[in-house]
Amino acid sequence: MRYALEDMLVTPAEMAAIDKDAADSGIDSFSLMRSAGMAVSAAALRLFPAASRFVVLCGPGNNGGDGYVAAEALAGSGAQVAVYALGDPNKLRGDAAKARSACRLGVIDLEAYQPQSGDIVVDALFGAGLARDLPDAVQKIIERVNASRVPVVAVDLPSGIDGRTGEVRGASFAAAHTVTFMAAKPGHVLMPGRELSGTLEVFDIGIPARLVAARASDLRINGPAVWRQYSGGLRPGTHKYKRGHLAVLSGGLTSTGAARLSAAAGLVAGAGLVTLGSPLEAAAVNASHLTAVMLKEIGTAADLAEWLRDKRLNTFVLGPGFGVGKKARDFALMLCDRALVLDADGMSSFQQGREELFQKIAESGGQVVMTPHEGEFARLFPEVGADTSLSKIERAQVAARLSHAVIVYKGPDTVVAAPSGRAVVNVDAPAWLATAGSGDVLAGIIGAHLAQGMPAFEAAAAAVWRHGEAGIRAGRTATAETLVENISPLP
Known part of the structure; x- marks a missing residue:
């Protein structure tokens, strides 16, 4: 039986293999990152057009790279944007480093972020591949943001949710909206991940459906x-x-x-x-x-x-x-x-x-x-x-x-x-x-x-x-x- 991408559930390990297959087939991986980041910025602007400031929290991996792309796009649209990073952005590698270089905004240390009224947080710290408890410093930021009730748009999956199990790894953002790519992950539909993901948007960043289907197991959203x-x-x-x-x-x-x-x-x-x-x-x-x-x-x-x-x-x-x-x-x-x-x-x-x-x-x-x-x-x-x-x-x-x-x-x-x-x-x-x-x-x-x-x-x-x-x-x-x-x- 053939299924549409929106029916599929893909584990983080399967998604990693899909990403590698896409790169091996000749697809430019940075173009996929650009598509992902642009989709996030579009969702943030669509959902929160009256935001006083978009605060983009960038992690040390490719999820952070998506965040830098989104931050640059948001700034290019005329929005007020602040970027906070976990770790040293100069140590980024590959596509994430390229995305950081293309982002003309200054970067502030993550721990300095204090939520303000009118902020919209774009969570690009950790994605669906998270399989360990978050560092204490990140957990404190999450608790600070959740307590402030500042709306959060999550990139791939709210940071702190295990993409395979849906469980919370120490702490998790409670997102208003989550943008994921190509297919939903188990963490989006299993509790408590489903509740913490808010509304879910699955965006096609350009990986051919045949590559997704070739790696996906027989796991689906019921329908x-x-x-x-x-x-x-x-x-x-x-x-x-x-x-x-x-x-x-x-x-x-x-x-x-x-x-x-x-x-x-x-x-x-x-x-x-x-x-x-x-x-x-x-x-x-x-x-x-x-x-x-x-x-x-x-x-x-x-x-x-x-x-x-x-x-x-x-x-x-x-x-x-x-x-x-x-x-x-x-x-x-x-x-x-x-x-x-x-x-x-x-x-x-x-x-x-x-x-x-x-x-x-x-x-x-x-x-x-x-x-x-x-x-x-x-x-x-x-x-x-x-x-x-x-x-x-x-x-x-x-x-x-x-x-x-x-x-x-x-x-x-x-x-x-x-x-x-x-x-x-x-x-x-x-x-x-x-x-x-x-x-x-x-x-x-x-x-x-x-x-x-x-x-x-x-x-x-x-x-x-x-x-x-x-x-x-x-x-x-x-x-x-x-x-x-x-x-x-x-x-």
């Missing part, structure tokens, strides 16, 4: 381009018998609401038929709340085994309100040869004995999606969750390989990862989506997509995106019930 080719069967006009049969398994008498939310979401999201499998003691309360969703008495493993004789029953959701324990484990192991969304209690039941589940998934050939939030992930994959050297993307990828399942690692920066290494990061979810029952709704949407024949990775990615869009439509007062009401057709 319709990832799964559109599989969404044709989800059209509202498709006959119900061609849209699959989704079964959601309910918990006991006092724990039925979560499963009903999943079932309702599955029906709205497009499953042709939805049945709630309920133990006898909860059948009456479930029946009193169901209309279009059908009801089936499923209380024991024997009941489930009998039901599974119907091969038209192709997809299950197990976990929402189901209860933790042996019954959940037994049911899950019986369902691994079908399409299965293992959520909440279904996952937590395998905190001990997860190897049996992972082996069963590998052997059974079904399509299994697991949907852990941070706590569930730490319980199911303790050694992966404890590895602080890994980004959230990398943790999800490792968990997917271990489990042989598609992992939906939930949060404000939900990551969907496949055992093959494919991964997407979702960026459309509003903060208010973190409401009670929201995860149950997501499980139902994933189930609906699986029931209609979407592959597990695309089914999960599309559901996460659709869930976020429902949150936006439902608004700040969203509840799980209103999320269901606001599930719209896939584009």
Whole structure:
């Protein structure tokens, strides 16, 4: 599948290789730096035309070179500009030294900067390649700027954000706007980097797209381009018998609401038929709340085994309100040869004995999606969750390989990862989506997509995106019930 540059995520290491490939192909690297710096100056002028002064903070590498280009361009436009540098600008090398020489402005030591009212800071200290804590002197400047609430335009990534993980390395500017080049980096979309980057602008500085694509791994920002080719069967006009049969398994008498939310979401999201499998003691309360969703008495493993004789029953959701324990484990192991969304209690039941589940998934050939939030992930994959050297993307990828399942690692920066290494990061979810029952709704949407024949990775990615869009439509007062009401057709 072909993706546009705006869909791609490129790691800092991949970007470094892309830059080298561009230089090796004969592209003048200084012309790329000029394009980057000019893009930054244009963004600063566009966003802050009434600025009293642009203060450009330049680092000791190529990010600083972008800053010197931007400073000269800003001054050439008639703006008031001051340049502050970290280290001795005379020690710059290569393109950064050339950019400094072309900048006719004087340079002041970074530590002397004191924010003033009307300043706009252009942060060109460190870019996406930062992989160590910032020097103390830089951290103090950042704290000074953040405390002053002076707006910041960041070059590539706010200084202090690790471009691979999105984590803060000691301190970070809280940018109003970030200009990056050719493709977004993981640090732009993973928290807290996403929040600290402000609005993100990806600017094409002239590296051929083929060079970017040749180095980029299969890592994307989640959106319709990832799964559109599989969404044709989800059209509202498709006959119900061609849209699959989704079964959601309910918990006991006092724990039925979560499963009903999943079932309702599955029906709205497009499953042709939805049945709630309920133990006898909860059948009456479930029946009193169901209309279009059908009801089936499923209380024991024997009941489930009998039901599974119907091969038209192709997809299950197990976990929402189901209860933790042996019954959940037994049911899950019986369902691994079908399409299965293992959520909440279904996952937590395998905190001990997860190897049996992972082996069963590998052997059974079904399509299994697991949907852990941070706590569930730490319980199911303790050694992966404890590895602080890994980004959230990398943790999800490792968990997917271990489990042989598609992992939906939930949060404000939900990551969907496949055992093959494919991964997407979702960026459309509003903060208010973190409401009670929201995860149950997501499980139902994933189930609906699986029931209609979407592959597990695309089914999960599309559901996460659709869930976020429902949150936006439902608004700040969203509840799980209103999320269901606001599930719209896939584009």
